[in-house]
Amino acid sequence: MYYGAATTEAPAFTDRTVLVVGGGNSAGQAAMYLARYAKDVQIVVRRESLRGTMSQYLIEQIEKTPNIRLRPLTDLARVEGSDHVERVVLTLTDGATHVEEVDAVFVFIGARPRSDWLPAGVLRDAKGFVVTGRDLPPDARYARIWKERREPLALETSAPGVFAAGDIRAGAMNRVASAAGEGSMVVRFVHEYLALT
Numbered sequence: 001m002y003y004g005a006a007t008t009e010a011p012a013f014t015d016r017t018v019l020v021v022g023g024g025n026s027a028g029q030a031a032m033y034l035a036r037y038a039k040d041v042q043i044v045v046r047r048e049s050l051r052g053t054m055s056q057y058l059i060e061q062i063e064k065t066p067n068i069r070l071r072p073l074t075d076l077a078r079v080e081g082s083d084h085v086e087r088v089v090l091t092l093t094d095g096a097t098h099v100e101e102v103d104a105v106f107v108f109i110g111a112r113p114r115s116d117w118l119p120a121g122v123l124r125d126a127k128g129f130v131v132t133g134r135d136l137p138p139d140a141r142y143a144r145i146w147k148e149r150r151e152p153l154a155l156e157t158s159a160p161g162v163f164a165a166g167d168i169r170a171g172a173m174n175r176v177a178s179a180a181g182e183g184s185m186v187v188r189f190v191h192e193y194l195a196l197t
């Protein structure tokens with residue numbers, strides 16, 4: 001099972017069967033790359049096609065690649081195997097179930113923020129990502145919420161003393177290294193905040 005990492009892992013699946021989960025551009029690019037090595041690349045998506053979630057140029061490339069197969073209206077229900085992936089259970093929207101022998105699963109889903117539980121005082125953008133630091137003052141809601149006489153510190157949310165780091169943050173780089181880096185930066189900003197209070 002892999003989350004991303006198709007570029008580095010693809011050669012390990014030469015002449016094997018791999019499953020790509022997701023219909024976005026990252027899934028499409030991974031499928032194209034994996035198809036250079038694997039004998040069979042299957043893309044599993046819940047929708048009926050890739051239109052609407054993937055760029056047209058990638059869809060065309062995929063259509064022209066004989067060893068990539070799209071499996072629309074399909075959900076990955078289960079991954080089975082002992083010490084490595086051996087098979088997957090796929091559920092179709094009509095309720096049918098397929099068991100497929102595969103050698104690896106590459107997951108390219110899961111980028112939606114889970115921020116609904118946050119109080120209204122922590123501003124989020126239209127997609128639910130938490131707004132921080134310099135991005136707060138231009139936000140029309142900021143003036144109503146922010147009561148401090150100072151501007152928010154970097155990575156500070158609209159709730160003074162509450163910080164956000166990593167993918168949840170609006171404008172995040174969406175990389176492991178930047179998420180970890182922001183986490184360590186926040187430690188310093190918390191000290192700064194405590195010194196202010």
Ligand SMILES: Cc1cc2nc3c(=O)[nH]c(=O)nc-3n(C[C@H](O)[C@H](O)[C@H](O)COP(=O)(O)OP(=O)(O)OC[C@H]3O[C@@H](n4cnc5c(N)ncnc54)[C@H](O)[C@@H]3O)c2cc1C
Binds near residue numbers: 117174
């Ligand atoms: C398919 C995919 C492939 C990727 N490939 C790469 C790659 O190759 N290289 C790379 O650098 N980056 C890659 N990324 C991006 C990378 O995974 C993220 O940038 C990174 O994981 C962000 O770290 P994070 O700590 O901000 O968030 P996450 O790693 O998402 O961690 C957030 C954690 O918080 C938990 N959580 C959520 N809500 C709550 C709650 N209310 N209470 C307690 N816990 C909660 C979640 O369960 C999760 O464990 C990929 C992302 C995806 C989705």
